[in-house]
Amino acid sequence: MNKKLPNGLNDISLKYFEMNGFKELTNIQAKTIPLILRGHDVIGISDTGTGKTHAFLIPLLQMINVNIDCVQAVITAPTRELALQLHKAASSMTSVQPKLRIKLISGGTNRQKVSRKLSTQPHIVIGTPGRIKDLFLTDESLLVNTAKIMIVDEGDMTLEYGFLEDIDAIAGKMPDRLQMLVFSATIPLGLKPFLKKYMRNPKTVKALKDDKFDPKIRHILVPCKHKEYSETLLSILPGFQPYVCLIFANTRQIAKNTAEIMRNSGYRVLELHGDLSSRNRKQALTSLNNREYQYVVATDIAARGLDIDAITHVISLGFPTELNFYIHRSGRTGRSGREGTCYVLYKDSDDKSIKSLIDKGLKFDHYQFKDDKWQQLKPYGFKRMKKKTELDHKIAQIVNKKTRVKPNYKKKKEEEIKKLKTKKRREMIKKSIKEQKILRAKTKQREKNSD
Numbered sequence: 393m394n395k396k397l398p399n400g401l402n403d404i405s406l407k408y409f410e411m412n413g414f415k416e417l418t419n420i421q422a423k424t425i426p427l428i429l430r431g432h433d434v435i436g437i438s439d440t441g442t443g444k445t446h447a448f449l450i451p452l453l454q455m456i457n458v459n460i461d462c463v464q465a466v467i468t469a470p471t472r473e474l475a476l477q478l479h480k481a482a483s484s485m486t487s488v489q490p491k492l493r494i495k496l497i498s499g500g501t502n503r504q505k506v507s508r509k510l511s512t513q514p515h516i517v518i519g520t521p522g523r524i525k526d527l528f529l530t531d532e533s534l535l536v537n538t539a540k541i542m543i544v545d546e547g548d549m550t551l552e553y554g555f556l557e558d559i560d561a562i563a564g565k566m567p568d569r570l571q572m573l574v575f576s577a578t579i580p581l582g583l584k585p586f587l588k589k590y591m592r593n594p595k596t597v598k599a600l601k602d603d604k605f606d607p608k609i610r611h612i613l614v615p616c617k618h619k620e621y622s623e624t625l626l627s628i629l630p631g632f633q634p635y636v637c638l639i640f641a642n643t644r645q646i647a648k649n650t651a652e653i654m655r656n657s658g659y660r661v662l663e664l665h666g667d668l669s670s671r672n673r674k675q676a677l678t679s680l681n682n683r684e685y686q687y688v689v690a691t692d693i694a695a696r697g698l699d700i701d702a703i704t705h706v707i708s709l710g711f712p713t714e715l716n717f718y719i720h721r722s723g724r725t726g727r728s729g730r731e732g733t734c735y736v737l738y739k740d741s742d743d744k745s746i747k748s749l750i751d752k753g754l755k756f757d758h759y760q761f762k763d764d765k766w767q768q769l770k771p772y773g774f775k776r777m778k779k780k781t782e783l784d785h786k787i788a789q790i791v792n793k794k795t796r797v798k799p800n801y802k803k804k805k806e807e808e809i810k811k812l813k814t815k816k817r818r819e820m821i822k823k824s825i826k827e828q829k830i831l832r833a834k835t836k837q838r839e840k841n842s843d
Contacts, residue, residue, distance in 0.1 A: 400429045402454045408488045409450065418443035420599035425451050428573060433594040435587065436575040439723070442599055444575050445481050448543050455541065456515050458491035463534070465541040466566075467518045468559055470550045471693055472498045473664075476677055478545065479518045492516070497534065499523045507533035521550070521558035528562060537565050542590075547576035551583045552714075563590050578716065609726040610733045613746065613756045613772055621646075621709040622653045624737045629659070631761040632733070634705040636680075639689045640721045641665075641709050650709065651689040664690040692717050700724070706734040711745035718749065746772060783816050 401409065417425070420438040427434050428451040438444045448467075456464050467482075469475040479496040486492050497506065497519030503526060510533045517524060517536055527534035542563060550556055563570065572591045576583070587594065616624045625639070641647035644665045654661045662685035664676045679685055683702050692712060703725045711718055718736075725732025736756075738746060750756065750772070758769040790808050 400426055401450065404488050405450055405454045408453055408485060411488060420444050420597065421447045421450065423597045423599060427595045431571055433572045433591040435579065435594050435596045436573070437579060437597065438575065438599040439577060445478065448573055448575065449482055449485065452516070452541070453485050453489060456492060458489060458515060461513060462538040463513050463515065463517055463536045464539055465516045465543065466524065466536050466539045466562070467516065467543040467545060468521050468524065468550065469545050470520070470553045470555055472520060472673060473677060473693060474546060475519050476674065482516060482518060494518065497523050497527060503527065503531065507531045510534055521555040521562065525558045525562050529565065536562060540567055541571045542566065543573045545575050547574045547583055548578045548580050551580060556586055560586065608731045609722050611722065611754060611756045612733065612735045613758045614735055614737050615760060616737050616739050621737050622650050625650065625707065625709065626653070626657055628735065628761040630764070631766055632705060634686065636683065636700065636702040637687050637705040637707060638703050638724050639687065639707045639709065641689060641691055642712055644691055646709065647689050647691050654687065654689070659687055660685060662688045664688055664693070666691065666693055704732055706732065708734065708736045710738065711736065711742050715745055715748060783812060786812055
């Protein structure tokens with residue numbers, strides 16, 4: 393398929409394609425759109441920032457019959473923020489199809505109030521699994537049993553957050569011939585039984601990275617040494633001028649504390665984490681989209697799905713327990729071929745995580761910000777070669793000495809080396825005793841002179 397001439401798209405889809413300024417399809421779009429239009433179940437495995445949202449929105453636009461007043465597609469997301477992001481992207485489709493009704497169903501809103509507004513069913517439902525299940529199975533006001541298409545976005549995250557049971561309950565009441573589309577960065581073992589249960593001969597698509605869309609992210613390690621993360625953070629902030637800087641903390645409490653410390657130091661900071669009310673989280677996302685803040689402190693709730701072009705820098709306060717989330721964190725910058733920088737403030741306890749990512753092929757630069765300038769450090773893990781002593785050379789001579797193989801030859805070499813070490817140790821002790829005698833004599837002389 394020619395990525396510049398997407399086959400199978402009708403006039404409305406092509407108009408939407410052009411309206412968004414798309415020049416060509418990304419790899420995930422080029423591979424999945426024809427399969428979805430032909431009615432296949434699809435497992436789309438793609439990294440963050442590769443355009444997977446439009447991989448299912450573009451075909452969905454022409455698969456929905458706006459003249460039929462019922463739910464025809466359900467899209468689930470594991471968090472309210474991701475659901476809101478999807479709803480925002482999907483709502484742009486009404487500019488080319490005004491009759492299309494799209495409804496956001498997520499937690500944090502009055503359930504009864506939402507139920508009353510469902511007298512007319514939407515064509516597309518986008519929301520969190522728990523709230524969709526409540527309105528469908530408990531309140532019976534959202535009639536998703538008429539939908540023939542179900543899309544599970546961020547499948548691995550849905551599993552990790554424990555929402556797969558809710559989706560199972562919903563899908564179990566939907567039509568037997570349900571077209572299931574699952575998009576995910578990875579397919580963990582725990583997700584496979586669900587895929588096997590609901591998908592019929594699914595087409596698995598692994599999108600290779602496209603040079604045009606591959607994030608150009610620079611990863612920089614910054615040592616905390618004896619300092620706390622927040623102290624190191626404040627010390628490096630003068631070292632760059634971001635358009636928007638996203639700062640990741642591993643817990644809500646650390647996020648709140650970090651935001652407070654930054655405010656006390658004169659920075660205007662936006663918070664984005666689970667301790668905020670639904671209304672405040674929605675307002676935070678709106679402010680973020682409107683570029684009202686230069687610094688945002690967040691937990692990993694913001695690491696998946698947020699597509700804010702203005703994010704030029706990401707700072708990670710240590711590494712997350714699940715290392716894949718570091719990749720998602722850094723992926724918030726460098727979107728669609730743009731350049732970005734991800735700083736990681738690390739401590740000794742992060743050594744295992746750093747080495748694991750290096751082993752996987754991630755390249756880290758190593759810097760510190762000192763005396764108002766960035767100073768490059770030796771590569772992480774660099775150790776200076778210990779200068780060989782005379783004893784080392786003698787031991788090497790014994791080890792490398794070519795001798796005829798005789799019984800116990802290894803033991804004899806070990807004994808010879810042991811004698812050398814013992815002799816060296818005795819010499820050091822004698823030298824130390826001699827130095828102490830000289831020091832004591834000098835001390836006595838000084839005391840005598842002072843009298």
